[in-house]
Amino acid sequence: MSQAFRALPSVDDLLQNHTLRGYERRVGRAVVVDAVRAALDDARAGIRAGGDAPMPALLLDAITERIESSVRPTLRRVINATGVILHTNLGRAPLSQDAIEALQDAAASYSNLEYDLAKGARGSRYTHAEDLIKRLTGAEAALVVNNNAAAVMFVLRAFAENREVIVSRGQLVEIGGGFRVPDVLSQSGARMVEVGTTNRTRAADYETAITPHTGLLLRVHPSNFRVIGFTEEVSPDELAALGRKHKLPVVDDLGSGALLDTSIYGLMHEPMPSESLDAGADLVTFSGDKLLGGPQAGIIVGKQEAIVRLKKHPLVRALRVDKLTLAALQATLLHYLKNEATQKIPVWQMISATPQTLQTRAEVWGERWNKFGLDAQIVDSVSTVGGGSLPGETLPTRAVALTVPSPDTFSAQLRANSPPIMARIENDRVMIDPRTIQPHDESLLLEGIERASRLVKT
Numbered sequence: 001m002s003q004a005f006r007a008l009p010s011v012d013d014l015l016q017n018h019t020l021r022g023y024e025r026r027v028g029r030a031v032v033v034d035a036v037r038a039a040l041d042d043a044r045a046g047i048r049a050g051g052d053a054p055m056p057a058l059l060l061d062a063i064t065e066r067i068e069s070s071v072r073p074t075l076r077r078v079i080n081a082t083g084v085i086l087h088t089n090l091g092r093a094p095l096s097q098d099a100i101e102a103l104q105d106a107a108a109s110y111s112n113l114e115y116d117l118a119k120g121a122r123g124s125r126y127t128h129a130e131d132l133i134k135r136l137t138g139a140e141a142a143l144v145v146n147n148n149a150a151a152v153m154f155v156l157r158a159f160a161e162n163r164e165v166i167v168s169r170g171q172l173v174e175i176g177g178g179f180r181v182p183d184v185l186s187q188s189g190a191r192m193v194e195v196g197t198t199n200r201t202r203a204a205d206y207e208t209a210i211t212p213h214t215g216l217l218l219r220v221h222p223s224n225f226r227v228i229g230f231t232e233e234v235s236p237d238e239l240a241a242l243g244r245k246h247k248l249p250v251v252d253d254l255g256s257g258a259l260l261d262t263s264i265y266g267l268m269h270e271p272m273p274s275e276s277l278d279a280g281a282d283l284v285t286f287s288g289d290k291l292l293g294g295p296q297a298g299i300i301v302g303k304q305e306a307i308v309r310l311k312k313h314p315l316v317r318a319l320r321v322d323k324l325t326l327a328a329l330q331a332t333l334l335h336y337l338k339n340e341a342t343q344k345i346p347v348w349q350m351i352s353a354t355p356q357t358l359q360t361r362a363e364v365w366g367e368r369w370n371k372f373g374l375d376a377q378i379v380d381s382v383s384t385v386g387g388g389s390l391p392g393e394t395l396p397t398r399a400v401a402l403t404v405p406s407p408d409t410f411s412a413q414l415r416a417n418s419p420p421i422m423a424r425i426e427n428d429r430v431m432i433d434p435r436t437i438q439p440h441d442e443s444l445l446l447e448g449i450e451r452a453s454r455l456v457k458t
């Protein structure tokens with residue numbers, strides 16, 4: 001063993017290596033030294049575990065791989081073959097071409113972000129999206145913040161700090177990623193008053209809980225689960241009527257919120273902001289990167305007076321969105337205004353993809369992979385919307401099912417691809433769902449699958 005240790009070169013020896021000196025000029029000495037030390041540590045660990053010293057070429061490969069990976073951004077594009085359209089772990093909604101261009105323009109140049117070009121005077125960043133949101137939802141006013149979690153927290157803080165917020169026990173939900181309604185409530189400085197039961201809450205439950213300390217009435221859309229059976233919920237209209245009667249603001253957190261009717265595509269109807277507003281809610285909050293299909297943002301719509309109060313609140317500055325978000329959001333909203341959302345917004349293109357298109361794409365890929373020597377079959381499967389919306393709802397799809405010796409090993413190889421390919425395993429087969437594969441991903445997907453199958457075999 002001591003002989004194997006002695007066979008290892010020193011850090012200084014390695015730093016003299018021609019290739020590594022080339023790297024040193026490009027990425028700096030510190031990165032190279034770190035990579036050399038780490039690779040030598042690995043080699044020593046290997047020897048302690050009973051192995052030999054690595055061949056010099058292998059050691060050099062290990063070092064260069066470490067250098068390459070330390071200068072590679074960790075946030076990378078991936079190909080989503082899972083069929084989950086709004087995959088929170090994979091960045092939720094991909095943006096439309098127009099949104100990407102708007103984002104690029106805003107990033108590369110100065111802009112009139114807070115400048116009124118007509119008046120030649122200071123303007124507000126919020127004007128850029130507000131008018132569009134008002135037109136699309138019928139709201140009196142609107143405000144955009146960083147995300148919907150921030151929107152909910154902000155509204156609670158502004159209207160119910162040190163006051164009571166009445167909420168149904170059936171709506172004390174956890175959205176995932178640490179968003180739990182009771183925690184958000186307590187962080188906002190509001191006191192939670194739970195009413196009703198998990199499965200049934202009536203208007204009278206809210207009414208009996210109202211005291212002089214009540215700040216607002218809260219509804220939360222239980223967006224990622226469904227209660228079925230013996231259930232009762234207070235409708236937005238009833239809650240709004242109660243709010244009016246007791247002069248209390250009614251806030252509706254829709255979560256996803258949809259600007260198009262999801263039921264057209266065979267899905268359950270996802271609540272739309274305009275419906276909550278029509279019912280009489282004072283404020284409605286929803287996400288920018290769920291079914292809206294835009295960038296991460298929290299959109300607050302509602303009564304003029306309530307929005308003005310938020311705009312004057314000191315917290316608004318801490319939650320303000322940047323120009324890139326506003327640029328992408330505005331471009332996304334314009335698709336709805338121009339009635340082209342299903343053609344231009346990726347999320348809606350995916351939701352509205354026809355079985356025929358999915359079948360055709362799956363067939364072309366399957367045929368190519370079969371020719372390549374893989375066992376690929378076209379099968380019925382289901383895609384989901386995801387992103388905490390439409391729980392339990394599925395969209396029928398046609399997927400390519402790859403039968404491979406080890407689905408886990410194959411999936412791991414796909415994740416190691418560049419770009420990584422995320423697939424689902426179903427019935428011991430690796431499933432590739434065309435629904436979430438964007439046209440610009442296609443050739444990379446084809447190559448990635450073939451590369452993985454070669455590497456797994458060798």
Ligand SMILES: *Cc1c(COP(=O)(O)O)cnc(C)c1O
Nearest residue numbers: 147148149175223255256287388
């Ligand atoms: C997703 C969701 C949130 C959080 O929204 P983000 O945009 O992820 O911050 C809040 N409430 C509900 C009901 C949700 O579904």
